Amino acid sequence: MSDSDLKKEYSELKDQLNLWSRQYYYNDQPSVEDSVYDDNYRQLQILETQNPNLITSDSPTQHVGSQTLPGFDKVHHEIPMLSLGDVFSKQELAEFVNNLNKNYSQITEYNCELKIDGLAISLRYQNGKLVQGSTRGNGTIGEDITNNLKTIKSIPHKLTRPINIEVRGECYMPKESFAKLNEQRERDGENVFANPRNAAAGSLRQLDSKVTASRNLSTFMYNVANYDDLNTNTQSGLLSELKYLGFNINPTYEVVKNMYDINNYIDKYTGQRDNLSYGIDGIVIKENNLELQKEIGATVKVPKWAIAFKFPPEEVETKLKNIEWTVGRTGVVTPTAIMDPVQLAGTIVSKASLHNSDYLEEKAVRVGDTVKLHKAGDIIPEISEYIPSKRPKNLEPYIIPSKCPSCGDELVHLDGEVALRCINPKCPAQLTEQINHFASRNAMNIDGLGPKIVQQLFDKGFLDDTASLYKLNRDELETLDKFGSKSANNLLTAIDNSRSNSMERLLFGLGIRHVGAKAAKIISKHFKSIKSLASAKIDDISSINTIGNTISKSIVTYFKNPEANKLIQEFEELGINMEYKESQLNSSNIESSFFNKKTIVLTGKLSQMSRPKAVSWLENHGAKVTSSVSKNTDLLIAGKDAGSKMDKAQKLNLLIWDENKFIDEMNNN
Ligand SMILES: NC(=O)c1ccc[n+]([C@@H]2O[C@H](COP(=O)([O-])OP(=O)(O)OC[C@H]3O[C@@H](n4cnc5c(N)ncnc54)[C@H](O)[C@@H]3O)[C@@H](O)[C@H]2O)c1
Ligand SMILES: [Zn+2]
The missing domain is CATH 3.30.470.30 (DNA ligase/mRNA capping enzyme)
Structure with a gap:
């Protein structure tokens, strides 16, 4: 190779790596798999070892990471x-x-x-x-x-x-x-x-x-x-x-x-x-x-x-059998790859999200392809790529649907979104998903109202929105598959009980964008009633310590919508509680608590509460409080003058908190 060809090859490789690096470090969005980056990086290293005179200071071998983002000191x-x-x-x-x-x-x-x-x-x-x-x-x-x-x-x-x-x-x-x-x-x-x-x-x-x-x-x-x-x-x-x-x-x-x-x-x-x-x-x-x-x-x-x-990338091959599209409760339509089941990093995998239509287009997979599968972050199954040599001849390109798989309406790309959406407010898939969410454990927690029952009730025309749940009657329920009078009774009771839930469950159940169960709880604690939240301004909401602008804006936008107000009014007429109920501890609060299922030891003197109070608080939050430190201890809470338990916990490398940290966490849980 001539000198100028070599120089050209070197500079192209270097520019390519620098571009990938920028996307990876600066935008936090890599455009190629790490293995592709690593292979090219190695190639550059070899070129540089053989031709040290080529090396320039902007080579990725000569510096770490990338530039800093504007907006930060x-x-x-x-x-x-x-x-x-x-x-x-x-x-x-x-x-x-x-x-x-x-x-x-x-x-x-x-x-x-x-x-x-x-x-x-x-x-x-x-x-x-x-x-x-x-x-x-x-x-x-x-x-x-x-x-x-x-x-x-x-x-x-x-x-x-x-x-x-x-x-x-x-x-x-x-x-x-x-x-x-x-x-x-x-x-x-x-x-x-x-x-x-x-x-x-x-x-x-x-x-x-x-x-x-x-x-x-x-x-x-x-x-x-x-x-x-x-x-x-x-x-x-x-x-x-x-x-x-x-x-x-x-x-x-x-x-x-x-x-x-x-x-x-x-x-x-x-x-x-x-x-x-x-x-x-x-x-x-x-x-x-x-x-x-x-x-x-x-x-x-x-x-x-x-x-x-x-570690070598953990990858297996399997066949892509189908691509399924599902409609979420906000209308986002997501593709999922259905594959021949394979064992991958400890589990059997047969599905992998393809996230959105852009992603799917980028992967360019076709139904019938053999694909490589890995786990992103050691946890999420993901298709790395299809294997070109194993693509059957005449395999048709995959065509991304333009119509909602549930209601048949035209799908759209909203501004700035990668997702396809169905924007039909009466779309059956969206409505049933909303009801499923409303009834779910962290929301209204209606026992016995699973997705299959919701689907049947919907198909029979007994349900059309979340409020209509409270108008269901025994005769309607008894028409369901394998539903006797006992099941009907239980479900009616569960629905009825949910009327008295504290405000945060209803707030989360409404399915307002960005408002998760935890945020719903913090906001409810602050505003005390749906009514006062509905009239709050963005600043009122974001003045809460841990609640940011995105959530605040989303809530204000939600309550501006006349449809939302109609729904809230209907809930009120149906006797649904709209107020926050102080200090109620129920199974889902416990479940989401940091302390749940942890084995905890207390030692030393606590200055801001009594030992029995601390123990009962911990037990109420699902922890097991024991008296001696072992390798099974998850956490040692150490007050003043902690002695041998502290030493032992340190030797075992256990998590240790002082009283202040404990009190901080009590407030968080
Ligand atoms: N896909 C792409 O486009 C792209 C682009 C650029 C870089 N990358 C990837 O980034 C990696 C290179 O990044 P890098 O230069 O930060 O190197 P690196 O991530 O391979 O290794 C260095 C880093 O390891 C981390 N680390 C984790 N545990 C550590 C421990 N116990 N002790 C010391 N350090 C520890 C530190 O943050 C350290 O900076 C490569 O794997 C490459 O594939 C990918
Ligand atoms: Zn639809």
């Missing part, structure tokens, strides 16, 4: 925040470790950690108080996101010692929250996040910290930029020191001596991966001695004393 990282070198096989990993051992004969041990699928953050403390939190950005300049980070429960605002320290680690979105957020976004006609890392990054880089607060992020800290004041000289010691200072650390780390142990660690967590509540994309192996880490040093981009072993 910039933070200069005195000690740069680096990336990690990576390997994709045990063979390559052994080469890395052997090399390091050869060059540094002093090395005696390595610390193995999980590679959390999140994004790096830095937290600066002065005299033990959190003063600044930032993103990695391009490694030297990050975004100031202090207020957003302060909303994350696992980040202490005050340390147990009044020291100056800069701590680094990973901010991540738990698997369950990631799955829920994407479901919500799909229903709202928005783009879904490709992985928990982009979801966490998108949630942290919000101008409104109430949005961040609603995203349920968490952290694992694993590094200290400046450790003069720490009582340890190892990476593993640093982790327990961080724990002691009040940080959340990932308890799975292990100190090992050799490749044999490293491989065991990899195998162990490859096996346990599906059971973790957060996504991981590999294992990080770090030389354990901190002084030696300094001596070994770093390149412009990665430390030379650590390496990431990336």
Whole structure:
């Protein structure tokens, strides 16, 4: 190849990678799979190794991440925040470790950690108080996101010692929250996040910290930029020191001596991966001695004393049999891939959401294709791509429907939405979905009114909206399949009981966009009645601590609609309670409580409440309170002068809260 051809190839590859990086880091919306990015990155690395004279400073091998977003103050990282070198096989990993051992004969041990699928953050403390939190950005300049980070429960605002320290680690979105957020976004006609890392990054880089607060992020800290004041000289010691200072650390780390142990660690967590509540994309192996880490040093981009072993992408092949379209209660129409069932990362999968028509077009799959399937964020089954060589000849392109599968009306794209919508207010699928939502457990909680019954009642013409539920009679119910007078009685009683529900259930049941069960509860507590909420202004609602503008606007818009007011009036005439009922604790409140099903130990003196009161409060919220600390303890609540229980909990790396944190959480639950 001539010099100019080589230069051209190099610069094209570099530009392509930089463009993908920008979409990934800056917009939090990757346009290609990670494996595609990684392959091209490797290619660039090879070109650069063979032709070092080609390297330019804008090459992705020469810097970390990407530029910062406008709207945030910039933070200069005195000690740069680096990336990690990576390997994709045990063979390559052994080469890395052997090399390091050869060059540094002093090395005696390595610390193995999980590679959390999140994004790096830095937290600066002065005299033990959190003063600044930032993103990695391009490694030297990050975004100031202090207020957003302060909303994350696992980040202490005050340390147990009044020291100056800069701590680094990973901010991540738990698997369950990631799955829920994407479901919500799909229903709202928005783009879904490709992985928990982009979801966490998108949630942290919000101008409104109430949005961040609603995203349920968490952290694992694993590094200290400046450790003069720490009582340890190892990476593993640093982790327990961080724990002691009040940080959340990932308890799975292990100190090992050799490749044999490293491989065991990899195998162990490859096996346990599906059971973790957060996504991981590999294992990080770090030389354990901190002084030696300094001596070994770093390149412009990665430390030379650590390496990431990336899990191979877990993918299986299967056949796409059909694409089903379902209409949600707000009219969003979503495609779902129906496939031959296959075993994938611990579960049998036969369905995968295709999210929206844009996404489907981009994937360009056809019914009859063989497709590759993976789990996004270790949890959501997703089609990576179809396999061109396995596409049968003459397979027809898939045509995206233009009519609603339920009512047959023309589907539309509303401004700025990726979703297709049916906007017919009388669309049967939307109406039945609204009724299903209204009756669901966190809403009016009408026992025995499942989707099948709703569908039958609807088809028979006995139901046409949520209010008509309260007009059903015994004769009508007895016409249902396998419905005797007993079932009819039970259902009528359940419907009748729901009339006296507290306001938050009705508010959530109305299905106002963006108003989830938790927000409904907070808002109800504040406004006390549907009437006063209906006349509230945007500012009145968003003045509530945790309620942001999106929710407030949505509520105000909802109550401006004459149809909504008619419905509320009808509810009132039907004797449905519209007021908030103080301090009622029912099964679904308990279920959504942080404390539910946790094993908790109390120790030390509580100053703001009695011990029996704390115990009964915890038990009322579903916790089991025990007297001794063991590895089965989920949480230790430590008052003043906590003694041996505290020591033991620290040894076991358990979650420990002080009384203030406990009271904060009581108010949140
Ligand atoms: N799909 C795309 O278009 C696209 C574009 C750019 C980058 N990417 C992906 O991003 C990755 C590269 O990103 P990167 O440079 O941030 O590197 P990386 O994510 O591979 O590894 C470095 C990061 O790992 C994190 N980490 C998690 N657990 C850790 C632990 N226990 N100890 C230390 N660090 C830990 C830290 O945030 C650190 O910055 C590649 O996997 C690439 O595929 C994809
Ligand atoms: Zn329709």
